[in-house]
Amino acid sequence: MQTLFPNRAHDVGIPDGLSVNSNSSVYTGNTSIYTGSNSSEDITTPESRYSWRPHVTLTFAQSIDAKIAGQGGKQLALSGKESLVMTHWIRTMHDAILVGIGTALNDDPQLNTRHLPAMTTVPGYEHKYHLPRPTILDVNLRLKPTCKLLKNYKAGTGRRPWIFASKPKNQNDLDEWWARKEALKTAGAKVYVVAATDGYISLSDFLKTLKTLGIRSLMVEGGAKIIQSFLRETHPGLDGKAIPIVDNIIITVAPKIVGADGVGYDCDLTTQLGQLNHIKTELFGRDTVMTFKFKND
Ligand SMILES: NC(=O)C1=CN([C@@H]2O[C@H](COP(=O)(O)OP(=O)(O)OC[C@H]3O[C@@H](n4cnc5c(N)ncnc54)[C@H](O)[C@@H]3O)[C@@H](O)[C@H]2O)C=CC1
Numbered sequence: 502m503q504t505l506f507p508n509r510a511h512d513v514g515i516p517d518g519l520s521v522n523s524n525s526s527v528y529t530g531n532t533s534i535y536t537g538s539n540s541s542e543d544i545t546t547p548e549s550r551y552s553w554r555p556h557v558t559l560t561f562a563q564s565i566d567a568k569i570a571g572q573g574g575k576q577l578a579l580s581g582k583e584s585l586v587m588t589h590w591i592r593t594m595h596d597a598i599l600v601g602i603g604t605a606l607n608d609d610p611q612l613n614t615r616h617l618p619a620m621t622t623v624p625g626y627e628h629k630y631h632l633p634r635p636t637i638l639d640v641n642l643r644l645k646p647t648c649k650l651l652k653n654y655k656a657g658t659g660r661r662p663w664i665f666a667s668k669p670k671n672q673n674d675l676d677e678w679w680a681r682k683e684a685l686k687t688a689g690a691k692v693y694v695v696a697a698t699d700g701y702i703s704l705s706d707f708l709k710t711l712k713t714l715g716i717r718s719l720m721v722e723g724g725a726k727i728i729q730s731f732l733r734e735t736h737p738g739l740d741g742k743a744i745p746i747v748d749n750i751i752i753t754v755a756p757k758i759v760g761a762d763g764v765g766y767d768c769d770l771t772t773q774l775g776q777l778n779h780i781k782t783e784l785f786g787r788d789t790v791m792t793f794k795f796k797n798d
């Protein structure tokens with residue numbers, strides 16, 4: 502039996518109904534699988550926009566006071582179980598999934614699809630959903646060789662994580678950097694070296710590299726700095742105009758208040774709002790999930 506591949510973000514965009522076709526929803530605990538886009542409007546992205554990069558979906562969960570984590574970055578269970586299943590379904594739609602090293606160290610995430618219902622009763626194949634490739638932006642190779650992503654890979658329950666790093670400018674730091682690289686490689690990681698400025702990897706370079714590695718769609722899960730960078734960074738279009746490097750944004754809003762001490766993504770969305778089309782707002786349990794798409798030009 503083969504791994505199930507649902508419709509993919511790079512082929513169909515993000516459907517306007519995240520809860521898939523209304524009579525066979527994977528989110529309700531029903532094991533039927535989404536087989537077609539029920540989009541009523543053109544939500545695909547012009548080939549010209551992402552011939553150089555993968556389709557990019559930015560997604561995160563926030564409280565009603567726009568916080569994504571608690572005081573000091575404490576990981577919060579903002580999403581309820583229904584919207585979590587939706588998030589895991591969206592994971593299956595992408596070739597790769599990204600978090601920054603801040604999130605990788607703080608949350609020790611798994612980035613898999615474990616909240617989806619069993620798809621069959623055949624022993625050993627209950628959970629053969631497509632798993633996105635975990636990717637981490639980690640300039641200084643701070644990821645722990647003991648993290649869950651690497652443990653899952655070693656146990657055969659997760660895909661090999663790809664780390665994107667950058668060589669230190671200071672020669673004195675090079676030996677330690679190589680040692681960390683070797684330790685991560687031994688633990689199973691694949692390390693790609695790309696350009697970085699002031700500790701930040703150029704997202705254009707990162708996306709170009711992903712594309713050359715065969716990644717056609719990327720789900721960006723955060724955290725705060727990564728969200729900011731993806732919303733701020735642009736790329737020159739064919740006419741030289743700055744165009745976004747994100748195609749869709751999916752925001753889960755949980756009916757919770759975190760308070761001023763929490764972590765926000767601190768980004769002036771008003772600069773982007775003019776370019777955003779609202780696609781759909783849906784309720785998942787007590788959470789509201791909004792999908793936006795950047796305008797095509
Ligand atoms: N509610 C939600 O949906 C989510 C919440 N979070 C929360 O976010 C917090 C972590 O956020 P941050 O500390 O901001 O870490 P982050 O996960 O955004 O990673 C940022 C780090 O990545 C590296 N990096 C390399 N290139 C970069 C680039 N171009 N742009 C940005 N960063 C780049 C830098 O070292 C930077 O400090 C945690 O508290 C976590 O719980 C994380 C993901 C989703």
Ligand SMILES: Nc1nc(O)c(N)c(N[C@@H]2O[C@H](COP(=O)(O)O)[C@@H](O)[C@H]2O)n1
Pocket residue numbers: 561562576577578579580585588600604605608609610611612613722723724753
């Ligand atoms: N959708 C969503 N809702 C929340 O309430 C969250 N805290 C997050 N966080 C993101 O999911 C990652 C954890 O993934 P696993 O459960 O370990 O697979 C975490 O690192 C954040 O990226 N997301």
